Amino acid sequence: MDDVAPIGADIMRTVLESGCDALGFALLVCGRDDTILFASASIVQFFPVPARLLRPGTRLRDFLGAVYDTGVRPGTLPENSRRRANREDWIAEQMALHWRERYESVERAGRMRWLCLRKRRLPNGIGILSLTDITEQKKREEQLQTDMERIELTEEILDAQPNPICVKDRNLHYIAVNKAFCILHDLPAEAILGRSAWDLLDADIAERLEQSDRQVLATGRPHSDAEHMVRADGSDLWVVTRKYRVGMPGRQFVVTCMNDVTDIAAWYHGDGDGGSSSGLQIRDYSIFAPGQNFYDPFRALNVQQLVETGSMIETLPARGLRILLVTSDRDLEERVVARLRGSGLDACAVRDLEELDAFASAAESRGVKLDVLLLDRALAGRDAILASWRDCPLVEVSGGTDVATLLTEIFRACAERRPARSLFPQGDFEISFEDDAGPGAVASKLDVLVAEDNQINQFVFAQILDGLGLSYRIAADGREALELWQELRPAIVLMDVTLPILNGFEAAAAIRETEKRTGGRTPIVAVIVQAFDVDLDQCRVSGMDDHIMKPISPDMIEAVLRKYVPAGTLSAAG
Template identity: 45%
Template sequence: MMDSASPDAHDEQPLLDLVANGLGMALMVWDRQDRLLFAARAVLGIFPIAPSFIERGTRLRDFLGALYDAGVGVGTQFENTRRRTGREEWISTRLSLHWRERFESVEQLSRRSWINISKRRLSNGIGLVLITDLTSQKLHEEEMQLDRERIELTERILDDLPNAVCVKDRDLNYVAVNKAFCAMHGMAANAILGRSVWDLVDADFAERYELSDREVLETGVLHTNAQQIVMADGEDLWAIVHKFRVGSPADALLVTYFSDVTQVVTGFGIAGEGEGPLGVVPHADVSRFEPGQSLYDPFRALDMTRIVDAPAMGLPGDAGGSYRLRVVLVTPCPAIEQRFFSALTELSCDVGIVASFDQLKALEAALGESGLTPNLLLFDESLGTPPAGLFVGLPQLPVSLAISAEDLAAQIMTVGLSMQTDLDGEFGLGAGAAGTQPAAESPIDVLVAEDNDINQIVFAQILDGLGLSFKIATNGEEAVALWRTHRPKLVLMDLAMPVMSGRPAIRAIRDAEAEEGRAATPIVVVTTQAADMEDSEMETLAIGARLMKPVSPERVEALYHRFVQAEDQAGQAL
């Protein structure tokens, strides 16, 4: 219908231009002889050619020649090549593309100009060319790419910083953290982002931190304080914490920067004249450092290989001079039998396996006649609870394939410790005999006063790993008795204990030392709250040092070195 000129052709031009502008594109229509039927005026805004080349009746070859002469390559995807295509070759290639049923490409006309060309050849031979300006979209994509590159560069810079950095939004949720901050918490970034400080630290610390966070966001005033933080790996971090607001108050972000001054405070162990134990710089006023969060998790750091490789618990009177846990496993499942028999054997346990509770009853009778008594009963949870009356008073634990060998080892360690305490009383070894067993009246390295069974496990593993002899008391009264008997070089005293708490126990030890004219034993208060050390009397009776829970091997070793080994070296020098 558009092969010949219409009397209203000149009236159709403005209408078609209006439609093309409304669609946001430049439209060109070619007839079967490749002559121009219509071209929107917007084409001149895209291609730097004379208006005569978009007049009705213009040949497609002439239009393409004008584009080539203007230095514009269209019709094919942009090519980065040094080869200069000849004019006729270029025009012939584009003519063939115009006769494809469908063709579409994105062309870059200049450094900051892009278009999309979509061509359609209808069944009647009419060719439609739709040209869309993509410059704004491409420039926006370039800006986004630059922004992404800047963000990646900023993240790389933050991650390479040796000091921890975190960023929170107005709701005080973490929106950015660097590698040092993740290492401080022992968590991956995706486990921290989107969460708040309440999810990461104890409530008392979280409340304090949030109070200063909101004050900085509201006032914009820099907040600075000194903190002693126990990191996830158990190491102490002495840091100056800076909090400041960035952005406008409406969309502000809170940035927290932890400036590590550990080397300044501790002297990094550099020996030199005038320096104290552990190379502590004498002029470093550590009293200005308030206790910060303790991120150390003793169970996450628990070395299960050391538990598995630990020797059998030594008790007198047993064959071979050692006591082995006797464990009975009840299961009809070969997979459970194989997994836990191997794990129990590695734990130096004697293992007996039966397939049912009926066989267990017969085994109990046989063991009763032989005089042997098991220490632990493990039963397949698919069998249900063992019948009443079987192995009365024996610790019983359900097992399944869902329980790992490591989890079983941890449970057995806990049960084994409580049994060890009972067996110590039976054999007359005295309270708190877990760990290295020195001869009676012989001095020991460390006395621990701790009533929590789990904390006792942690202390026992740490001290054993450090190669120190030790005793564990479950209350202050036992602690004083063990102190009199074994004269420890260092006492780690929990303040909250039954029978006698830590405060009267410390006073009793100090009174006994005064009566005997003995030198004061270093006593370190073990606490979960900084307020426990605000008691000036305790600071005087103890040594002014504290060990925050959960404890870490590095912190215990540092305290022992500071208060015991350093004094021993000073005494030898005299």
């Protein structure tokens, strides 16, 4: 009776077999004497050994020897490897692994198969081996690794290209950009990816770009444009922009490549009489559509230098100033005129005294007045111009003049001249220097100016102010807040203290400094995260009137409005 299998043994075997089939793995159970107690039928799917070697009572050593003989054993080396494991050594190594308390590994079995082996030795001496086929998973991992390497290689190739390249999805959001494209915008890739042209460019430019993008997506026909842009450093960029549709239906993209043709559009070193030249000279630039101006003159300016030289903060947004450069140096002309135009100034050049006289006569006949004359110190006839010129301020330049410093001098010359008319009739601001305008004469054009760089907080401010029925503008950095304050003179400013370019403290101090000269006082309320003493002290030093803490609420906004804005002066009075 001792040799009879225990009651329920067949049921246990059936349950184990069913579990192995359901979970997709093979199971081998050995006793303390290294004989097989149970082997699932699925073992032969991994190792094609004779079925008799899977019966209970078979020595584990005999089973492992049969596995070695099949050639489909865990740890199989590639065929080109010269090292081959000895049969007895391999069996001894596997026997030792079976006696480990815990062992897991992923191993190749044959050339095209991968197995996950998990071995356990229980306290009672019973050993359990489970095998799982992970070939498909390994293939996916290898394919993913190959794809990642291909993507990295593609990115390296794109970044090595001198031409700006970008890729947009069907929603016309940027999903890939190369280094040249980032340099053109003077932004890191993280600030571009996921955004649209409307977030980066002027509205009219963004609308034109998206119109051609959608046409390419809809028709699949390539699109090309000749465009004139201004780089972030203020230099001209002449490009032929080409757009293509790539991808499969339902997953299509727009690839834009800006081919730089600046060399043949702007560089010309001929001798003027048919001699050799290093490039072509384009006489008609009308084929180039106006592109985006990426140059930010305020980022290039040394604001501290402006303050030290006594220039007024409000002269910074000077737009539309008419500047004439007198020089025979073509390199100086190209460098200075391009940067001045990139700064929003109306600039051109003449090359000698004769052209200057002709220009002055033509301007006078049309009622056009210059704001500043730039005179090259190396120009022949310079002394005659210095002695006779009285039409506008004159600033001397040389081949080594720094354009950022020159902009400072131009703004200072215009500010010191202090004409009765506005200096900037065509710009974003109208700053009058009329002497009869007393303090506080500028009426408020806006209820609330919000300075906040976080997009979520911008949305919250907008929802609250819309709900209160107030007119408002939102600035994303301190410099923009300063410009909007100067233009719109809001009834109150809500100023986040952690702003880019100029932080909230610097922007508030600049507003207070300007108010000392122009009169009036705008309430400024700081928006802070935590009321640290050092922050509150900085608020007071910079001239802020009060503070509120994030997260903001309608009650907070209403409270500061009641406290600092006279009743009846807001668009939502009452």
